[in-house]
Structures are given as structure tokens and as C-alpha cells.
Amino acid sequence: MLEILKASKIFPNQRLPSHFLEIEGKVSVVCIPGKGRGLFAKQVFNPGDLIIGHRALEIIFPDSAATVPSSILLSRVKRFRCLKESLAKLASTDEEVRRKLYFLHAGPKLGFVGGDEREVKKSISLARIEGVILVNGFQGPSTRVGETGGPFGLWYLPSFINHDCSRANANWNIVNDFIFIIAAKQICVGDEILISYIDPDQPYAVRNELLLKHDFICTCKLCNLERDEGESIRRQRDTILAKFKNHVDSISSNFLPDVQLLSSILEELKFLRRDLPLEENPFVLQPMMQLGLALFERNKYNEAIPLFEDAIKLCRRLIQFSSVATTLSIAVLKCYLNLTPENTSTNYEVTIKNWIYAMRDCIIIQYGSRQGDDDEWRGILELRMPGLLSQIEPYLK
Ligand SMILES: [Zn+2]
Incomplete structure (x- = not known):
């Protein structure tokens, strides 16, 4: 591969x-x-x-x-x-x-x-x-x-x-x-x-x-869930998704994503399926990612991490988002690399190591791996994100 x-x-x-x-x-x-x-x-x-x-x-x-x-x-x-x-x-x-x-x-x-x-x-x-x-x-x-x-x-x-x-x-x-x-x-x-x-x-x-x-x-x-929900909920959701799309389309180099607007879109979408686990609400995935990225851009790593983590859980349930899971696990890792041991509540080195393995699993599920070759993911990471491997290698020792 x-x-x-x-x-x-x-x-x-x-x-x-x-x-x-x-x-x-x-x-x-x-x-x-x-x-x-x-x-x-x-x-x-x-x-x-x-x-x-x-x-x-x-x-x-x-x-x-x-x-x-x-x-x-x-x-x-x-x-x-x-x-x-x-x-x-x-x-x-x-x-x-x-x-x-x-x-x-x-x-x-x-x-x-x-x-x-x-x-x-x-x-x-x-x-x-x-x-x-x-x-x-x-x-x-x-x-x-x-x-x-x-x-x-x-x-x-x-x-x-x-x-x-x-x-x-x-x-x-x-x-x-x-x-x-x-x-x-x-x-x-x-x-x-x-x-x-x-x-x-x-x-x-x-x-x-x-x-x-x-x-x-x-x-x-x-x-089946969507057919059961009925026309009214579907229409409400379509309106919220259209608002989200309009906002994303308007984002450019001189127009940053609006954290407040994205938060309210995310809450509205969650509310429409409030009785079900998050993994059964795939509509929240893109707003969650955009909000996470907006917070990342504002250096608010501790706020971005739980959003990315929730999004990864959703991706693990819905396999078609494997490539998104890879991107998200790289994003979480970058958040931690931008933080220091003092401003994380967990054991910093162990957390980083765990996220490197989580990212490796995402890469293997997205791209596949030759059986028994544990190193192929490193090559794929280097192709996708040049430089990240050398940054994380010290934590793997
Ligand atoms: Zn279906």
C-alpha cells in the first residue's frame, strides 16, 4: 500500500x-x-x-x-x-x-x-x-x-x-x-x-x-431512524445544515469561523436527536470538526480536544469516516504537542503516547497495512504529514 x-x-x-x-x-x-x-x-x-x-x-x-x-x-x-x-x-x-x-x-x-x-x-x-x-x-x-x-x-x-x-x-x-x-x-x-x-x-x-x-x-x-423522525424534524435539520454550509462557504483567509455561531449550530443539531447516543447523529460531525478547528486556530487547545475526541468516537462507529478519523487524531496530537505538561490535567507523556497509538490505528484502518509490518504506518504518516513523525518519535522510546 x-x-x-x-x-x-x-x-x-x-x-x-x-x-x-x-x-x-x-x-x-x-x-x-x-x-x-x-x-x-x-x-x-x-x-x-x-x-x-x-x-x-x-x-x-x-x-x-x-x-x-x-x-x-x-x-x-x-x-x-x-x-x-x-x-x-x-x-x-x-x-x-x-x-x-x-x-x-x-x-x-x-x-x-x-x-x-x-x-x-x-x-x-x-x-x-x-x-x-x-x-x-x-x-x-x-x-x-x-x-x-x-x-x-x-x-x-x-x-x-x-x-x-x-x-x-x-x-x-x-x-x-x-x-x-x-x-x-x-x-x-x-x-x-x-x-x-x-x-x-x-x-x-x-x-x-x-x-x-x-x-x-x-x-x-x-x-430507518430518519424515516421515523418525520418531515418536520427533517426540515428543521435541513435549515440548520444550510446555515452551517453558508457559514463554512463564507470562511476565507480574512473571515474566520464564528465560534459562537458554530457552537449554537452544534447544539441545535444535538437537540434534534437528544435521546440517542452521539454516534447515532452523524450530522454533528462536520460542525464539531469546524468548531474544534476554530478553537485550535485561537490556541484554545484544551477546548478543542474534547470536541475532536467526540468526533473520533463517531468516526469509529461509522466506518466511512475513517479518513476523517485519521485527520482528527492528528489534530488531537497537535493540540497536545502545542500544550505543555503544566497546562494539561493528565500525565503528559503517557497521554501523548496513547494518542500516537490511537493515530496509528486510524492510519492502519484507513490505508491498510501489510500483515506483521508495524512500521508501514510511519511511512504513511510521513507522506501525509511531513515532519510530524520526527516530532513524536521521542515519545515512542
Ligand atoms: Zn442507510
Whole structure:
């Protein structure tokens, strides 16, 4: 993983050289009555174990698609069209690609061609390719400032992994043309591997619309909770989230975040779900982080720490926030490094050491680690946060 992360710095936004091999964990595609198909574990995976690392069947990077980057929508539409055309070209000459495109689910009308009836026809319709991309395409995050959305691609085996907003046990990560599926919780033999396709801190209507594109309605704990809460609470929450977004959009180099406003937004969001544990209220995550950062910028480290800690607890429950957990654990560590033993209530050195290990675990769960290699996380930290490693190394001795 570290080699691929390093290579992605040398070859940004392009396919990695062919000597980077795919990683095949022990998994199998299984039919689930009434639900379609899913990917199941044939071995135990511990948190941080790489389950699979796959090259894209086809991927479109922002550079090659977004010639008109002025509008997010336009570039997304363009990326979609590029991927469709490129897959059609591949499928016209490559029988294996065609077979995979027939075997993947292409939406309610076209379904998939599998089992005994599967036969690789000489051609494949654009409608099927479009359906396959809609249901199975993965959109990566932007990798550069100013980019409107990241790479968009199709990966074969990961396409069989089902979604759950709150019970996901694995994490996905796109690095150049690779996708990595990493165990984020203990996965036993026979367990279904579940990821989350979306971030659950978006308004319910947005999430529902995104998941409908994948051809299902989510019945996870969080989505059911929101359906039960009813229209009035959802509308109140949407108003608060819109106020939050407006404020964040207005933050610039000469306009600092408003601590009081962020605090009141956070309290209002907590109040709407006051009878439930914080981990079941993903909407508080972003305001909590922004407030923590605002306090950090004002050197109020002791006030920022509990906010970051609460946010990390939430991230540990909801695996799709693994990358956020890494950022937050680095933030807590920086808070402590900015404090001195006199102005912390706990044993300073022990606290720092504990947070270094907490950060290591976050990095391993986000990026994965080669089994038995306890040092790989150091390399990843050095890539992400140059200089921090040398600052914390004395505490590890
Ligand atoms: Zn859900």
C-alpha cells in the first residue's frame, strides 16, 4: 500500500505502472435471496487487513474529462460519458471485459446475465454499459485543489460489495487506478463484507437519491431512524445544515469561523436527536470538526480536544469516516504537542503516547497495512504529514 501511495505522488491522476500487482483476498460472490448478490469473507480479516486491491476495468481522471471545469455538474456528466464510451470501446474487442459487463447488475430493467444462461455475446448495448456504471461506478474524492470531483471508474469485484450506512465493516480507498477494500472491523469467515457508498451526514433526501441510483432503498438503522423522525424534524435539520454550509462557504483567509455561531449550530443539531447516543447523529460531525478547528486556530487547545475526541468516537462507529478519523487524531496530537505538561490535567507523556497509538490505528484502518509490518504506518504518516513523525518519535522510546 505504501509503495502505491508513494507512486501516486509521482504519477498523480494516472494509471500506475503495471508492476503494481492486484491483491486478492479470500472472498466469494454469493447470491442473497431477495437482495441480489454480495461479497463474503472466506477467511478472517482483522482491522487494517487488505481484503482486495483491484485495478479499475476503466477509470476516467478529472484531467482527461473535465475540459470545461466551470460546473461540477457538467464535468460529472462528461466524466460519465467518457467512462461509458471508453468501456464500450474496450468491450468491443475484449471478451473478458464483455463477460464482466454482462455479469454485473445493470439496474432493474436489465439486471444481470449469470449462471447457465450466461453467454458472452458478440456485442453489448450502450444501455447496459450505462446501467452498469450507474449502479456500480465508484467516484473518488478530488485529489487536487480546484478539481471538481475526483476520478470516476468501474472496478469488477468491488462492485459486488453491498452498502450499509451504519453497519459497514470495511473501508474503500481509491489511489490512482487502484481501489483498496480494507477491513475496518473484525470480519469472520462467512460474514458479508459491507461498505458505505455515501456519507451519512448528508440530508436524508440527498442520500436516498444517491442510493436510488444504485438501485435500492437503504433500510439501515440510520435511514430507518430518519424515516421515523418525520418531515418536520427533517426540515428543521435541513435549515440548520444550510446555515452551517453558508457559514463554512463564507470562511476565507480574512473571515474566520464564528465560534459562537458554530457552537449554537452544534447544539441545535444535538437537540434534534437528544435521546440517542452521539454516534447515532452523524450530522454533528462536520460542525464539531469546524468548531474544534476554530478553537485550535485561537490556541484554545484544551477546548478543542474534547470536541475532536467526540468526533473520533463517531468516526469509529461509522466506518466511512475513517479518513476523517485519521485527520482528527492528528489534530488531537497537535493540540497536545502545542500544550505543555503544566497546562494539561493528565500525565503528559503517557497521554501523548496513547494518542500516537490511537493515530496509528486510524492510519492502519484507513490505508491498510501489510500483515506483521508495524512500521508501514510511519511511512504513511510521513507522506501525509511531513515532519510530524520526527516530532513524536521521542515519545515512542
Ligand atoms: Zn442507510
